[in-house]
Amino acid sequence: MAATAPLSAAVPPVDRPRVAFVGAAVGCAAVAMFFVAAIGVYLRIRGLAIADGGMWLPEGVKLPLPQSSMIGLTLMMSAATAQWAHTAVLSGDRAHSYLALGLTLLFGFAAINQTAYLMSISGLVVREHYQAGLVFGIVGAHLALLLAAMLAMVLVGIRTLGGQFRRGQTDGLASAVLLWHTQVIVYAVIWYAVYITR
Amino acid sequence: MTITDTPTDAPEAARPVPATAGGLAGVLGNGDHKTTGRLFIGGGLALLLASLAALASVGFERVSVADLELFGNANDVLRLSSFGWVGLVLLGVLPLWIGIGLVVVPLQVGATSVALPRAAAGAFWGWLFGAGLFCGAYAVDGGFFGTAVEGVELSILALGMVLASLLVATVSVVTTAIALRSPGMSMSRLPLFSWSMLVAGSVWILSLPALGAGLAFAYVDHRYGPLGVPQLGGVPLGSPDALFFEVSWLFSAPQLFSFAIPALGVALEVLPVFFGSRTRFRNVLMGGVGVFSALTFGAWAQPFFAPPNEPVSEEVLSIAFALPLVLPLLLVLAAAADAAARGKVRLGVPVLGSLLSILVLVGAAAVNVVGLVPDLELHGTSYETGLALAVLLASLVAAAAALQYWAPKIWGGLLSEGVGVLGILAIAGGAAVAGGADIAAGFSDQPVLHLSGETVRDGVEALNAAGLAGVAMAAAGLLLVMFNALRATASAGSEEVADDPWSGHTLEWATSSPPPPDNFAEVALVTSGAPLLDARSPEDES
Numbered sequence: 001m002a003a004t005a006p007l008s009a010a011v012p013p014v015d016r017p018r019v020a021f022v023g024a025a026v027g028c029a030a031v032a033m034f035f036v037a038a039i040g041v042y043l044r045i046r047g048l049a050i051a052d053g054g055m056w057l058p059e060g061v062k063l064p065l066p067q068s069s070m071i072g073l074t075l076m077m078s079a080a081t082a083q084w085a086h087t088a089v090l091s092g093d094r095a096h097s098y099l100a101l102g103l104t105l106l107f108g109f110a111a112i113n114q115t116a117y118l119m120s121i122s123g124l125v126v127r128e129h130y131q132a133g134l135v136f137g138i139v140g141a142h143l144a145l146l147l148a149a150m151l152a153m154v155l156v157g158i159r160t161l162g163g164q165f166r167r168g169q170t171d172g173l174a175s176a177v178l179l180w181h182t183q184v185i186v187y188a189v190i191w192y193a194v195y196i197t198r
Numbered sequence: 199m200t201i202t203d204t205p206t207d208a209p210e211a212a213r214p215v216p217a218t219a220g221g222l223a224g225v226l227g228n229g230d231h232k233t234t235g236r237l238f239i240g241g242g243l244a245l246l247l248a249s250l251a252a253l254a255s256v257g258f259e260r261v262s263v264a265d266l267e268l269f270g271n272a273n274d275v276l277r278l279s280s281f282g283w284v285g286l287v288l289l290g291v292l293p294l295w296i297g298i299g300l301v302v303v304p305l306q307v308g309a310t311s312v313a314l315p316r317a318a319a320g321a322f323w324g325w326l327f328g329a330g331l332f333c334g335a336y337a338v339d340g341g342f343f344g345t346a347v348e349g350v351e352l353s354i355l356a357l358g359m360v361l362a363s364l365l366v367a368t369v370s371v372v373t374t375a376i377a378l379r380s381p382g383m384s385m386s387r388l389p390l391f392s393w394s395m396l397v398a399g400s401v402w403i404l405s406l407p408a409l410g411a412g413l414a415f416a417y418v419d420h421r422y423g424p425l426g427v428p429q430l431g432g433v434p435l436g437s438p439d440a441l442f443f444e445v446s447w448l449f450s451a452p453q454l455f456s457f458a459i460p461a462l463g464v465a466l467e468v469l470p471v472f473f474g475s476r477t478r479f480r481n482v483l484m485g486g487v488g489v490f491s492a493l494t495f496g497a498w499a500q501p502f503f504a505p506p507n508e509p510v511s512e513e514v515l516s517i518a519f520a521l522p523l524v525l526p527l528l529l530v531l532a533a534a535a536d537a538a539a540r541g542k543v544r545l546g547v548p549v550l551g552s553l554l555s556i557l558v559l560v561g562a563a564a565v566n567v568v569g570l571v572p573d574l575e576l577h578g579t580s581y582e583t584g585l586a587l588a589v590l591l592a593s594l595v596a597a598a599a600a601l602q603y604w605a606p607k608i609w610g611g612l613l614s615e616g617v618g619v620l621g622i623l624a625i626a627g628g629a630a631v632a633g634g635a636d637i638a639a640g641f642s643d644q645p646v647l648h649l650s651g652e653t654v655r656d657g658v659e660a661l662n663a664a665g666l667a668g669v670a671m672a673a674a675g676l677l678l679v680m681f682n683a684l685r686a687t688a689s690a691g692s693e694e695v696a697d698d699p700w701s702g703h704t705l706e707w708a709t710s711s712p713p714p715p716d717n718f719a720e721v722a723l724v725t726s727g728a729p730l731l732d733a734r735s736p737e738d739e740s
Contacts, residue, residue: 023314023373030365030403033497037408041415041502045427052428126422133419133435141414 024175028182031145035186038141039193042134046197057198058129067118068195071111075184078107082153082180089160089170101157104180108150111187115143135194142190145183152176226323230715231300231312234319236608236687238297238367239601241326242290243680246594248333249285250673252278253587257632257666261659273343280342280442281333283449283586287457288360289329291590292402294597295460296364299371299395301608302600305706306389308380308724310716313373321367328359342442347420350438354417361410365403372399380705382724386481389704389727391600393484394463397491401456408497412444443501449586451566452519453496458559458589461596462487462530465552468603469534470728471700472549475541480727483533490526493519517570524563530556546700547618551599554626558592558633565637574641581640584665588633591672595626598679606695609686610712617682624675632668635661703728 046056057063085100119139124132156176228234256279259269269275304312312318332353335341340349375388375396388396412435420436427433433440447453466487470477477483498515534553562585569576569585576582598621605613636644639661690712698707707730709718726732 019313019373019377022377023317023369026369026372026376026403027366030369030407033404034407034411037497037500038411038414040408041411041500044502049428126418130419130423130427130434133415133423136422137411137415137418140418141411 018171020171020175021178024178028178031179031182032186034141035138035189038138039189042138043193043197045134046131057131061123061129061131063122063135063195063198064118065195067114067121068191071114071118072187072191074107074111074114075187078104078111079181079184081107082177085153085157086170086173086177089173094161097157097161101153101161104153105150108146108153111146112143115139138190138194142183142186145186149176149180149183152179229311229315229319231304231315231318232608232713234312234315234322234367235297235299235301237322238293238300238325239608239683240297241322241329242292242294242297243676243683245285245329246290246294247673247676247680249282249290250669250676252282252285254666254669254673256282257662257669260662261666273345276343276442277336277341281336283442283583284332284342284357284445286586286590287449288357288364289332291457291593291597292364293325293367294594295395295398295457296367296371298597298600298604298608299399299460300367302604302706303371303374303392303395304378305607305709305713305717306392306704307375307378307383308705308718308722309374309378310718311378312370313378314370318367318370321363321370324363325360325367328356328361328363331356332360342438342445344438350436350441351417351421354413354420354436354441358410358413358417361406361413365406368399368402371395372403375399380722380724386484387724387727388484390466390477390480390483390487391460391463394460394466394487397488398456398459398463401459401491401495405453405456405495405497408500409445409448412500412502416441416444447496447500449590450496450499450582451569451585452494452516452523453499454494454586454589455523455559455563455566456491456494456496458555458593458596459487459491459494460600461552461555461559461593462490462526464548464596464600464603465530465556466533467704468548468552468599470537470541471702472544472546473534473537473541474544474701475537476703476728476731477533478536478540479533483529486526486529490523493523493526520563520566520570523566524560527556527560527563531560546602547613547615547622548599548603548700550619551595551602551622551626554622555592555596555599558588558595558626558629561630562588562592562633575643576640578646579640580636580644580646582646584633584636584638584640587636587669588629591625591629591633594672594676595622595629598622598625598675601679601683603700604706605686606697606699606711607706607709607713609683610690611686611693611695612699613682613686617678617685621675621678621682624678625672626675628668628670628672628675630668631671632665635665635668639665698730701734703731705729 049056081100081103085097085104088094088096088100119136122135124135126132126136153176156172160170160173224233256275259275269278300312300318304310332341335344335349335353335356338349338352339346340351341353342350344350344353372395375392379388385393416436418436419434420438423434423436427435435444466477466483496519499513534556565585565588568574569581598618601608602613602618602622605611639658642658642661644658644662695711697710699711700707705718705722705724706713708722722729
């Protein structure tokens with residue numbers, strides 16, 4: 001390679017351990033904006049419906065609070081266990097890492113199960129209620145995000161526990177945990193905008 | 199020691215040489231950012247041409263508004279028109295800039311690779327597959343205004359895939375600019391093109407997911423409904439007729455201008471190099487590009503959020519965003535004048551392209567302000583398509599200038615100057631003529647998506663003919679750019695190209711042309727925004 005111009009100095013190659021985490025943070029910003037826009041549209045149409053003097057949810061449709069709050073609690077617990085997994089890997093505690101990752105995934109499955117039950121008892125039918133398309137769109141997108149976060153936890157967890165990421169080098173797991181926290185926060189917003197305000 | 203020197207005391211075999219596959223495997227399985235960038239550039243240019251061809255067909259139909267010359271029915275005109283507009287943005291201009299960013303940003307920040315290279319490569323194939331599905335959906339009578347139910351659903355899903363892929367590639371570029379900068383390269387020392395890609399990418403990442411949200415609602419409604427939303431005039435969210443309306447904010451102000459943000463970066467990068475002078479007031483210029491970017495954030499301008507029966511363009515936010523938009527563009531022109539006054543002006547295709555694109559953008563930003571006057575009643579007229587054409591084609595002019603400038607790093611060879619000049623002049627001329635004609639027709643009340651048989655004022659047909667000529671000019675210019683790029687690809691490696699043919703200021707010119715797989719032999723310590731200029735003239739470092 002030919003020399004072109006002398007620069008100030010040359011330094012040894014730098015270690016850049018946070019690239020995946022920065023990438024995950026930028027990606028999570030995009031995910032958050034998806035839900036901000038979706039909930040914005042939902043609240044806008046809901047606001048117009050109420051301004052017209054009508055009720056938002058049609059007669060016979062209910063979005064019960066106990067079930068939706070329980071989903072929130074489950075996801076909050078999963079956020080704690082996800083962070084626990086990260087801390088355990090950081091400190092090289094393999095047993096706690098397995099336990100925390102397993103619990104996180106279990107809470108994730110529980111949240112999916114609870115959401116499916118909640119939607120089944122809501123009485124919302126897309127072919128009958130235009131509100132259903134909006135609710136199912138938001139709830140379905142959150143479920144897709146939850147599944148993606150679970151997949152990320154499984155993949156990164158396997159790679160971490162398999163030894164690819166060493167103790168103190170948990171960039172990949174930190175990225176998956178960030179995605180997990182993002183979906184928990186997204187659910188918190190959905191809980192308020194869709195289930196609390198109804 | 200220079201950045202590209204091999205230390206004399208280092209053994210030759212000290213640096214591992216990355217294994218590379220050849221042929222199809224080399225393309226399909228390659229995670230090199232330059233290959234991914236070239237693929238995005240090639241795909242973007244090809245689909246831009248298809249989009250312009252679609253718009254030209256619609257333009258041909260509009261020359262005579264009394265009857266249908268090319269198409270069997272008016273719905274086909276609407277379908278082709280919608281394909282042209284969506285394609286121009288999501289299949290053309292956006293992937294083109296992402297491709298240029300994928301090649302140039304890692305080189306400018308002194309990185310050995312792009313961040314998340316496999317994600318970026320996967321994003322290209324996802325985008326290509328999604329774009330193919332989108333085109334296929336139109337072929338089976340789907341797409342916006344389509345009549346085949348499955349075809350419409352396929353087009354929504356395909357567009358979602360295109361969008362997600364473009365966002366992943368954008369994340370890769372943005373992360374590179376944030377996390378992979380050379381030691382000493384603080385954010386204020388980031389090369390101005392990389393800065394423009396960083397802020398443009400941020401705007402795209404924060405605004406385009408809103409389109410995804412709209413598509414998700416549309417898909418659920420179309421697949422399992424559809425039911426009319428009373429608050430939206432009884433129109434179902436997933437209705438093929440409503441889909442185009444729901445995505446129209448993408449090619450309307452202010453979001454429209456976000457696809458031209460990198461044009462500012464190209465001008466600020468190219469002009470000081472060709473004028474042989476150091477960029478002054480870098481922080482002010484970076485701030486100007488940042489302000490321009492912030493003003494182009496348009497996710498709030500969706501028809502969903504507009505008050506009932508009131509166009510988005512008449513909202514206070516629209517006025518607040520439109521009025522200052524021209525100022526950063528004038529700042530770029532002022533910086534160019536300053537650089538020219540202090541240096542020795544050297545002309546070249548990149549200079550011509552960058553200046554023309556900024557001038558067209560200044561005109562478009564000014565016209566955008568005129569459109570806010572409610573008494574003119576320009577909302578819903580072809581004024582809006584004229585503005586979109588002018589901005590998107592101006593962005594294409596800047597992209598052509600960027601390709602000409604960075605060709606040694608993209609393809610390993612210089613592009614033909616003559617072909618480059620002709621191409622850029624044709625696209626810029628097309629932007630002015632097609633955009634101007636549509637804007638003028640808008641003042642004569644021609645609707646956005648004009649249907650045959652509607653009554654129009656005298657002279658509109660002549661304006662439509664001029665618009666058709668403008669789009670054809672732009673398409674011809676694009677063909678010349680593609681020819682130039684293809685020739686460079688074919689002749690890559692056959693002739694020796696200087697590492698730094700323009701006497702550039704930033705790190706990409708410190709490596710060979712084309713760059714090796716890992717870009718740089720050594721990591722440079724950067725002490726200013728123009729490290730190579732410092733190295734050439736250290737006495738001028740102030």
